[in-house]
Amino acid sequence: MATSGPRGQYAKTPQRRQEILEAAIEVFAASGYRGGSLREIADRVGMSLAGLLHHFSSKSELLSGVLTLRDEVAIRDFGSMEGPGEERVRNYLRLIIGNESERGLAELYCILSAEATAPDHPAHDYFIQRYEFVSGLMYPAFADLAAQGKLRPGVDPKQATIDLIAITDGIQLQWLLRPNVNQMGESVRRYLESVTTLEF
Amino acid sequence: MATSGPRGQYAKTPQRRQEILEAAIEVFAASGYRGGSLREIADRVGMSLAGLLHHFSSKSELLSGVLTLRDEVAIRDFGSMEGPGEERVRNYLRLIIGNESERGLAELYCILSAEATAPDHPAHDYFIQRYEFVSGLMYPAFADLAAQGKLRPGVDPKQATIDLIAITDGIQLQWLLRPNVNQMGESVRRYLESVTTLEF
DNA sequence: GTCTATAGGGGGATAGAC
DNA sequence: GTCTATCCCCCTATAGAC
Numbered sequence: 001m002a003t004s005g006p007r008g009q010y011a012k013t014p015q016r017r018q019e020i021l022e023a024a025i026e027v028f029a030a031s032g033y034r035g036g037s038l039r040e041i042a043d044r045v046g047m048s049l050a051g052l053l054h055h056f057s058s059k060s061e062l063l064s065g066v067l068t069l070r071d072e073v074a075i076r077d078f079g080s081m082e083g084p085g086e087e088r089v090r091n092y093l094r095l096i097i098g099n100e101s102e103r104g105l106a107e108l109y110c111i112l113s114a115e116a117t118a119p120d121h122p123a124h125d126y127f128i129q130r131y132e133f134v135s136g137l138m139y140p141a142f143a144d145l146a147a148q149g150k151l152r153p154g155v156d157p158k159q160a161t162i163d164l165i166a167i168t169d170g171i172q173l174q175w176l177l178r179p180n181v182n183q184m185g186e187s188v189r190r191y192l193e194s195v196t197t198l199e200f
Numbered sequence: 201m202a203t204s205g206p207r208g209q210y211a212k213t214p215q216r217r218q219e220i221l222e223a224a225i226e227v228f229a230a231s232g233y234r235g236g237s238l239r240e241i242a243d244r245v246g247m248s249l250a251g252l253l254h255h256f257s258s259k260s261e262l263l264s265g266v267l268t269l270r271d272e273v274a275i276r277d278f279g280s281m282e283g284p285g286e287e288r289v290r291n292y293l294r295l296i297i298g299n300e301s302e303r304g305l306a307e308l309y310c311i312l313s314a315e316a317t318a319p320d321h322p323a324h325d326y327f328i329q330r331y332e333f334v335s336g337l338m339y340p341a342f343a344d345l346a347a348q349g350k351l352r353p354g355v356d357p358k359q360a361t362i363d364l365i366a367i368t369d370g371i372q373l374q375w376l377l378r379p380n381v382n383q384m385g386e387s388v389r390r391y392l393e394s395v396t397t398l399e400f
Numbered sequence: 401g402t403c404t405a406t407a408g409g410g411g412g413a414t415a416g417a418c
Numbered sequence: 419g420t421c422t423a424t425c426c427c428c429c430t431a432t433a434g435a436c
Contacts, residue, residue, distance in 0.1 A: 013419075030318055034235035037411065049412085051420045059412065107317060114314030117307060117376040118230055128377055162374065163387050167363060170370030174362065176317040177328055187363050194394055213401075237429065249430085251402045259430065 017055050017065070019045045024066050029108035032115050033063055033123065060122040067126055070105070081137065085144030089192055092138065093200055096168060097185035106172050106184075113169070135161050145196055155195045167191050217255050217265070219245045224266050229307035232315050233263055233323065260322040267312075267326055270305070281337065285344030289392055292338060293400055296368060297385035306372050306384075313369070335361050345396055355395045367391050 023044040027036040038059055042052040056062035075081075077098065079091050099106055116127040142157035151157070171187040189200045223244040227236040238259055242252040256262040275281075277298070279291045299306055316327040342357035351357070371387040389400045 016419085032232070032234060032315060034232060035315075038413090039411080047419095048421055050414085050422080053413070054419060057413090110317060111314045113373060113377070114311045115232060115235075117310060117373070131374065131378060159387075159390060162371070162382050163367060163390065166370030166374055166387055167367045168370065169373050170366030170368065171362070173313060173317070173369050174331065174366055177313070178331060182362050187359075187366055190359060190363065216401085238431090239429075247401095248403060250404080250432085253431070254401060257431090 013055070016045075020052055020055055020062070021065055021069050024062050025070075025108055026104060028063070028066060028112065029104045032111040033059075033121070034115060038062070063122055064126075066108075067123065070108075078137075085141035085148070086150070086198060088138065088141035089145070089196070089198075090200070092141075092164075093185065093188055093192060096188045099172075100175075100184055103176070103179075106176055110169075110173055110176055131165065134165060138164060142195075145198075150197050152195055152197060160195045163195075164188070164191060213255070216245075220252055220255055220262070221265055221269050224262050225270075225308055226304060228263070228266060228312065229304045232311040233259075233321070234315060238262070263322055264326075266308075267323065270308070278337075285341035285348070286350065286398060288338065288341035289345070289396070289398075290400070292341075292364075293385065293388055293392060296388045299372075300375075300384055303376070303379075306376055310369075310373055310376055331365065334365060338364060342395075345398075350397050352395055352397060360395045363395075364388070364391060 020041065023041045024036075026044065027041045030036070038052060039049050041062070042049045045052070052062075056065060074095075078095055080087065083091075112123055113127050115121050116123040118124065139157060139161040142151065142155075142160045145151050146155075146157050151160070168184075168188055171182070171184045175182060175184050192198070192200050220241065223241045224236075226244065227241045230236070238252055239249050241262075242249045245252070252262075256265060274295075278295055280287065283291075312323055313327050315321050316323040318324065339357055339361045342351065342355075342360045345351050346355075346357050351360070368384075368388055371382070371384045375382060375384050392398070392400050
């Protein structure tokens with residue numbers, strides 16, 4: 001066993017793995033997990049199906065790789081996880097507005113989360129945990145705003161967390177179906193202004 | 201040509217068609233259009249694949265049948281399309297609350313609408329038109345409420361229409377993934393109370 | 401109206417050469 | 419690390435008997 005440095009389990013060809021993951025994101029975004037095929041992903045990256053399966057030993061493992069990669073990027077983009085409530089909600093809105101220029105990413109989460117409502121879907125547990133993660137990030141933010149008197153009267157932090165996530169997911173679906181009709185950030189901004197006394 | 205009575209184009213075995221459509225709803229709800237198979241639908245209704253294809257000549261035609269059937273039911277359930285704004289938003293909320301006891305239906309629309317964001321999906325145009333239909337139903341309701349001074353200051357009827365649909369779709373997805381966490385009607389009710397001066 | 405049989409394609413995954 | 423060849427499964431759809 002070599003020392004667990006950069007030549008560990010996944011040191012074979014990090015670059016190749018990255019290419020495969022990016023192609024997989026495109027294909028899964030367009031056709032979902034069920035509808036997307038490993039052959040098409042392999043074609044896009046210019047290799048054979050068997051070659052791809054050398055790097056990811058099964059379709060579901062490739063999906064795991066995609067989700068892990070996206071989590072790393074998203075967590076980095078979000079910025080601080082420790083700041084005050086106001087900073088977090090502003091970071092959230094900034095992230096949603098940023099997604100307006102990444103249609104493929106919105107497509108990916110839209111189709112995967114819908115597929116993953118089926119209990120036997122390989123990403124079922126992932127999406128449940130993802131909701132818990134986002135809730136666990138935003139609920140304290142709203143609770144902090146409440147403590148500072150920055151929530152409007154009658155607004156419950158727990159409900160606000162649920163509804164913020166709902167309007168985010170819903171506007172994303174709507175944006176994908178009718179790209180011309182609205183901008184995602186506007187709906188999320190309106191929602192945040194409707195539950196807080198802040199301006200965004 | 202017979203007179204266009206009950207023995208028209210689709211009079212062969214209306215009951216058989218109905219059974220097939222109901223099985224198709226279950227299968228498409230669980231696995232989506234791409235993931236659902238005609239064989240499984242045929243099995244559920246206790247007939248062969250070829251037998252099924254005698255009633256619906258292709259998979260996409262079966263999907264059309266499902267969507268048409270659901271539209272008929274939904275339009276009937278919604279009630280009056282002509283009443284004042286207040287009645288319409290109340291009908292909308294009532295419909296959403298009613299859906300809480302029809303999980304299969306929520307699953308169906310959730311997965312099909314996500315799949316249908318792909319331009320080549322057989323239900324792509326259907327879901328675009330569906331958004332236009334619902335918008336065309338609810339925008340006049342909010343506009344009427346605005347004219348009666350029943351919208352809160354700063355609320356735009358057009359934006360309210362978009363956000364109402366967004367929160368509805370989003371809370372549905374969330375409900376499917378974590379059924380224990382919330383009730384769909386509550387989020388929609390909260391939204392309606394946040395944009396109007398009415399009580400629900 | 402329903403069936404069996406079959407065509408014809410695409411899917412994920414493995415074996416083994418290089 | 420990448421390939422070709424192959425296995426076996428499931429898919430939609432059609433042909434034709436009953």
